[in-house]
Amino acid sequence: GDSVTQMEGPVTLSEEAFLTINCTYTATGYPSLFWYVQYPGEGLQLLLKATKADDKGSNKGFEATYRKETTSFHLEKGSVQVSDSAVYFCALRRGTQGGSEKLVFGKGTKLTVNP
């Protein structure tokens, strides 16, 4: 079945450090890939997405490139801020018939950024 594997957390960085959170996936066909972020006490928000190979998703300084050859979608940010402290989830979604397509999530990576 489909699965998503994320690097184990937690990750602790100092402000302005470079961030990479690794994500690899297993899926049949050509899924779409997503990064969701969950701030403390809140629900999930879409951070960025990519729907086909070599697409780059970007938002709020975060970037991730859909690499089909390595089945990866690593999240990067050049300079993190304290406000980026959250749990980050990598997810995939396959197109299915019926109009309802579930998200398959990785286990989440908790990021803490210290001033």
Added chain:
Amino acid sequence: DTAVSQTPKYLVTQMGNDKSIKCEQNLGHDTMYWYKQDSKKFLKIMFSYNNKELIINETVPNRFSPKSPDKAHLNLHINSLELGDSAVYFCASSPSGRGKGTEQYFGPGTRLTVT
């Protein structure tokens, strides 16, 4: 202007009780979902409804019964609550028929604690 709302936000109850969690979306979407997030932050789909029709049922115990009175609502009823049901439950919605890259919008979550 909450897009996806859930009630209650917190629910503390005893084993064996029956409880319901309500979800409403005002986005005009026709697909809604329930996800469960366990104590380790792992997120897993439970159910999905499209136009009030059950589309996904991911081997969830039949003590859990979703009900969709209309496209804007998807409620979750849980019978005979067990300690292992303690988790955060997230409702989500998305428009259907727009492909696998369509974003899902999440509610703020309901933290269920069974004692």
